[in-house]
Amino acid sequence: MQMRLINRRPGRPLTVFLALLPFVLALIGYTIASEIRLAANPADKLLPAPGTIIDTAVRLFTEGDRRSGRILLWHDTGVSLMRLAIGVSIAAIIGLVTGLLIGLLPHVRAALGIFVAVLSMIPPLAILPILFIVFGLGEVSKVVLIVIGITPFLIRDMSQRVIDIPTELIVKGQTLGASSMVIALRVALPQIMPRLIQAVRLSLGPAWLFLIAAEAIASDLGLGYRIFLVRRYLAMDVILTYVLWITALAFLIDWALRTLSRRLYPWAGEGL
Amino acid sequence: MTAYRRFAAGLVLSATTALALVATPAPAQEKTEFRVAWSIYVGWMPWGYLDESGIMDKWAEKYDIAVEIVQINDYVESINQYTAGAFDGVSATNMDTLSIPAGSGVDTTALIVGDYSNGNDAIIIKGEGGLEDLAGMPVNLVELSVSHYLLARGLDSVGLAERDLDGVINTSDADMIAAYQTDDVQALVTWNPLVSAILDEPGANRIYDSADIPGEIIDIMFVNTETLAANPAFGMALTGAWYELMGLMAAGDEAALTAMAEASGTDLAGYQSQLASTEMFYDPAAAVAFTESEALKETMVNVAEFLFDKGILGEGAPSADFVGVEYPDGSTTGDPGYVMMRYDTTYMQMAADGAL
Numbered sequence: 001m002q003m004r005l006i007n008r009r010p011g012r013p014l015t016v017f018l019a020l021l022p023f024v025l026a027l028i029g030y031t032i033a034s035e036i037r038l039a040a041n042p043a044d045k046l047l048p049a050p051g052t053i054i055d056t057a058v059r060l061f062t063e064g065d066r067r068s069g070r071i072l073l074w075h076d077t078g079v080s081l082m083r084l085a086i087g088v089s090i091a092a093i094i095g096l097v098t099g100l101l102i103g104l105l106p107h108v109r110a111a112l113g114i115f116v117a118v119l120s121m122i123p124p125l126a127i128l129p130i131l132f133i134v135f136g137l138g139e140v141s142k143v144v145l146i147v148i149g150i151t152p153f154l155i156r157d158m159s160q161r162v163i164d165i166p167t168e169l170i171v172k173g174q175t176l177g178a179s180s181m182v183i184a185l186r187v188a189l190p191q192i193m194p195r196l197i198q199a200v201r202l203s204l205g206p207a208w209l210f211l212i213a214a215e216a217i218a219s220d221l222g223l224g225y226r227i228f229l230v231r232r233y234l235a236m237d238v239i240l241t242y243v244l245w246i247t248a249l250a251f252l253i254d255w256a257l258r259t260l261s262r263r264l265y266p267w268a269g270e271g272l
Numbered sequence: 273m274t275a276y277r278r279f280a281a282g283l284v285l286s287a288t289t290a291l292a293l294v295a296t297p298a299p300a301q302e303k304t305e306f307r308v309a310w311s312i313y314v315g316w317m318p319w320g321y322l323d324e325s326g327i328m329d330k331w332a333e334k335y336d337i338a339v340e341i342v343q344i345n346d347y348v349e350s351i352n353q354y355t356a357g358a359f360d361g362v363s364a365t366n367m368d369t370l371s372i373p374a375g376s377g378v379d380t381t382a383l384i385v386g387d388y389s390n391g392n393d394a395i396i397i398k399g400e401g402g403l404e405d406l407a408g409m410p411v412n413l414v415e416l417s418v419s420h421y422l423l424a425r426g427l428d429s430v431g432l433a434e435r436d437l438d439g440v441i442n443t444s445d446a447d448m449i450a451a452y453q454t455d456d457v458q459a460l461v462t463w464n465p466l467v468s469a470i471l472d473e474p475g476a477n478r479i480y481d482s483a484d485i486p487g488e489i490i491d492i493m494f495v496n497t498e499t500l501a502a503n504p505a506f507g508m509a510l511t512g513a514w515y516e517l518m519g520l521m522a523a524g525d526e527a528a529l530t531a532m533a534e535a536s537g538t539d540l541a542g543y544q545s546q547l548a549s550t551e552m553f554y555d556p557a558a559a560v561a562f563t564e565s566e567a568l569k570e571t572m573v574n575v576a577e578f579l580f581d582k583g584i585l586g587e588g589a590p591s592a593d594f595v596g597v598e599y600p601d602g603s604t605t606g607d608p609g610y611v612m613m614r615y616d617t618t619y620m621q622m623a624a625d626g627a628l
Contacts, residue, residue, distance in 0.1 A: 043377020046356045129450035137412070137443070137456045218412065218443040218451060229442055232416045233371045233584045234352050 048237040056237040080223040087146025099158020120152030142214040149210035150203040161195040194268035197261040308361035311347040314546040315387040315491040316363040317532035331513035335505035361495035374612035379497035389489040391549030392464040394481035412460040415442040419461035426480040511619040512628040522554035556623035
């Protein structure tokens, strides 16, 4: 009898091969395109050869800037990660608290539910000039852009998760004499913590986007700043190194959060 | 289903176009269809009007070719697109052309030297003061742009250097006006129409501008050297159309000037005030004389040194002379074995002689 496709599973070696295949194909595609362009113009900067990118990467990671002597990549990384961490943490805390309130308290839900839904539709980048004038051009406005960018999503997701908690659990808490406060902290909070980590993982993509946008607009250090600066002379070897580095960082953060979630809340089940 | 199919077809089409773009950098064969890119700036507004008025089409027809004039909203992106081979020509400054296309090995020729900035770029501070007062101040500007060059020249004129400042902060030109209104910003360098908008704010004080370094920030229509060599008709059509419009502008043609003013987001008076700080070469003979002057060589050497000092010529650049620049008299500055930027007065001279 023929086995259905949905029931066939690859063996271990094939799994590894299949996982690597798209990466290898992308690399081959890039190398071919790069070689075609370099054959036409050896000084072409748009698609530098992979070897050039590696040389540039080694230089960026190890050698100091010609004038200041600082290794700019590490400084850029430190500053950007700090902005990202502060922004995402603030957004996560606001999202968690507001989500709990909206999910548990009908009065708050009546007051804020629709407002948050509307708020989440405002494209943050479109109101940048207002943010600048209110929060200045320094660190605050960059963090605020991330917070404004991802908080509405986190609030909405958290509220929905709280509403999704089986009513039986809430009722049971009440029959055991728990107050609203105790239900919030002992019933709802543990239930949605793994969901919060999941939501933060999903919002990291947009958070990076807002971080880079903020750094591109007014900055003197940061990953996004560097990318937009060297774009002025089409230094794609530098840009691609930074892009790969950002991708690696984002992947590591995502992986760390997933591991954290599995350690702390093993009962929350398997996620991607 | 149809909608889905159309979407899928569109996707395949754009993927193919993207691939073609990546794979075909600046073909140099004879051809009949050309594309040039421009972005909004007082001295380049004529390109938009050439397109919408049909003057470009008229001249293209005369030489049996087609020229598409495309407005790109982001200046640097327009140069990058040209460098990548998506366009045959681009409006740019002498400085950015030396650093991006020429620095990337795309041999580029200055076809039409349109104007130089004569006050359009300015250093502005809040309150009273002069260049000396910049010491210890943070300065907001688009880093590595002509603004940065203007700042370097200004500081140099009073014996200061960038390290004497409290740093430069890269600020997008799109947000410069909003940036000025924040307390963090004390000094900035930018260009028109932003300069006039910011000078309208209370307390804004212009302390240095490009009129102090006349003829150093030059706005030019650049074209791919190989494309031009294989297709002189392309050069003739662009130059002919350009100087027909220059004639109209010099004569004060209100319809043309108003259209350009509106396209740049201002009115006739506003546009004329920007033109006042732009030294337009309405007369091709004046452009030829400027391009043939010795001062241009000195400017290009200054620019190359600035670019090298800021690391803009790339890590592969051993010195400021890395890229060669050729002048109408055949002389060069920089590396004569690696000439990637050329000033050519052939076509402007044809316009001056009425030979187009």
